[in-house]
Amino acid sequence: MEIGVTTFVETTPDVKTGKVISHAERIREVIEEIVLADQVGLDVFGVGEHHREDFACSAPAVLLAAAASQTKQIRLTSAVTVLSSDDPVRVFQEFSTLDAISNGRAEIMAGRGSFIESFPLFGYDLSDYDELYNEKLDLLLKIRESEMVNWSGKHRPDIQNRGVYPRPVQNPLPVWIASGGTPQSVARAGFLGLPLVLAIIGGSPLQFEPLVQLYWKAAKQAGHDLSKLSVASHSHGFVAESTESAVDKFFLPTQQAMNVLGKERGWGPYTRATFDHARSLEGALYVGDVKTVAEKIIFLRKKVGITRFMLHVPVGSMPHDEVLKAIELLGTEVAPLVRAEIARWEAEGEI
Template sequence: MRNEEGFANTGFEIGLYTLGDLVPDPFSGKTISARQRMKEITEAAKLADEAGLDIFGVGEHHRLDYAITSPSVVLAAIAQMTKQIKLTSATSVLSTVDPVRLFEDFATLDLLSDGRAEIITGRGAFVESFPLFGYDTGDSAALFSENIELLLKLNENEKITWDGQFRSSLRNADIAPRPLQQKLPVWVGVGGTPNSAARAGRLGAGMAMAILGGDPARFKPLVEVYREAGLKAGHALENLKVGVTGHGYIAETTQQAKEEFYPYYSNYKSIVSQQLGHGEGRMSRFEFEKVAASDTALFVGSPQQIVEKILHQHELFGHRRFMAQLDIGGLPFEKVAKSIELLATEVAPVVRKATRKENVLVGV
C-alpha cells in the first residue's frame, strides 16, 4: 500500500501509540500481566507495520499500573519484528532522563531498525520519576529546558563540549554511536501551553499536540505560535512539523464504536482521575455522547467519521501526522486489532488521497 502510493515519506502520516496501561477490565475486574501487555503491544506494532501504517510509538511511565518504563528497549524488540514502520517514544520524560543516555539509546535503535527511530520528548503527567532518579519536581521546567537543548546539540555533533546546571560538564566528549539517519527526528510533546509551543518552534523541533477531547479549534493558536516562533528563529517552514495525537476507537459504524468503547473509555477516565489524585471521576453515558460528538477531538466512530475528524483538523492545523491511542481502559486486544485494521485499510488511504495534492504542491 505505501510503496505503490509513495505516501510513507512524503505524505500525511498515520500511526499508533500506546502507554501500556495495566488496568482492570471493567466487566471481569481482571488485569492482564505486564508480560501479556508487552506481547500485545509488540503484536499491535507488527499488525500496524504489515497493514502499512507509518509510525508506532510507546510511552514512558515508572508505575506498576503501566507496563513500559524503557521505550528504547521495547522499540528495539519491535524493530526486529517489523520492516518499514517508524518507531518513536511517546513520550520520553526528558525532565528525568539523561539526554546523553537518551540520544545514545535511540541512535542505537536507529542502527538496529535501519534508520526508523524518532524521539518525542515531554515533561510527562506523573512525578514518580523525579524521586526515582534523584530530581526535584520543582526543577521540572528548568530540567526540561536544559535537557532538550542538550539533546538537540548531541544530535548535531559527534563530539561536544557543554556546561549546564543539572548534570556534569562535557569536554570534547564522544557521542556514540551516531544514528544511521543524518539526525534523529526530535519532536516536543505539547499539551496546551503557548510557551511550550513557542519553545518547540524556536528549537526547530517538531510539535506533537496531545488533543484528547473537546473542540480541536482551541489548539489552532498553538500552531500559529509554534510556526511564528520557528520562522522568527530562522527555521524553514517545511521543517516545522506538526502532529496530532489523540484517543480513538474505530468500528464498522459510529454507533457500534460508541457502544463498544464507552465502558473502556469511562474505565480509563476513572482510573486516570484516581492516579492524578482527582477522585474517581467516572463518566456517564450522557457525558460520553457529548465528548464523542462529531465536532469533538475524540476519534471514536466509523471509518468515515474518523476521516472527517482528521481532515477537519488538517484544515485547522495543516499538520502532517496523526497518531491514535486505541488500547486504553483495558480494551481487549481483538478489538484493538480490528480498530488497527480499519485505521489502516479504510481511514489512512482516504486521508492520504485527500491530502496528497497539497503535499505535492508544497513539496512536502
C-alpha cells in the same frame, strides 16, 4: 498526512472480568500491534514511558527495538520520553541504537511528563520541573549536533570533550517537542526548528489552531525551513465496523481509566455525556466507523493544520483482538480515505 498509533501499554482491569494481564503479556501484545501497523501501511507507532503499575512500559526504546527487527517501513517513536528525569546521553544512545536496528526509523518525543512518578524514583525534585527539562533538552540537542560534546549545567555533571556513541543512521536523529498546549512550549519548538506534537485529548481541537499558527510563526521568524517541520496530534480513539460497535466497545474501559486518573488529579467524573460530546465533529475523541473517524481526521487537518495524526488506542484495557482490528481498519480503510482527500486538496490548490 502521516497517520499512526500511540499506546501507553496499559494494564488496567478488564471492565467485564476484573482481570489484569501481566506486564510481560501486554508488552508482547504491543509488539504484535506494531508489526500489524507496519503491515497495514501506517506511518508511525509511538510508545509512552511510565513508571507505575497500570502502564507496563518504562523503557520505550527497548520495546520498540523488539519490534524494529520485525517491521520494514513504520517509524518508531517514544510517546513520550520523560526527558526531565532521564539522562540525555543515555536517551540518545538508546534511540541511536534503535535507529541502527530499524535502519533509520527511530524518533524521540521529548516531554516534561504529565505523570510525575519518575521524579522521586530517580531522585529529582519536582520544584526543578521546568529547569530540568530546559537543561536536559539543551544537552540532548547538543549531543545530536556533534559527536564530541562540551557542555555544563546545574543538574548533571559537565561533559568535557567526550564522544557519544553510537551515532544514528539519521542525521540528525529526529527529536519532537511534546506539548500539552502551552504557548511557551509551542513557541520554543518553533524557535528551535523542531517538529511539534500536541496532546489533543480534551475540549475542542479547534482551540489548538492558534497554537499551531504560533508554532509556524516562531519557526519562520527563527529562519527555519518550514517544509521540513511538522505538527502532530496525539488523540484518543477507536475504529470499528460500525459507530455503534465502536462506542459500545470503547466507552466503558475509557471511562474506567479516565476516572482513575481523574480521581488522582481532581477531575470531575467521566460520564457518557462527556464521552458523547467528545465524539462530535469538533470534539477530541475519534471514535466510530471508518467514515466517521476519517472525516474527523480530515477536519483536524483542514481546520487546525495537523500534518501527523496519532490515534491513542486503547485508553483502558481492551481485548487484544479488538485493538488489532482497530489498527487494521485505521491502516487499510481510514488512512486511504484521508490521504485521498488531502491529495485532492493539493491538486485543487486548497492547501
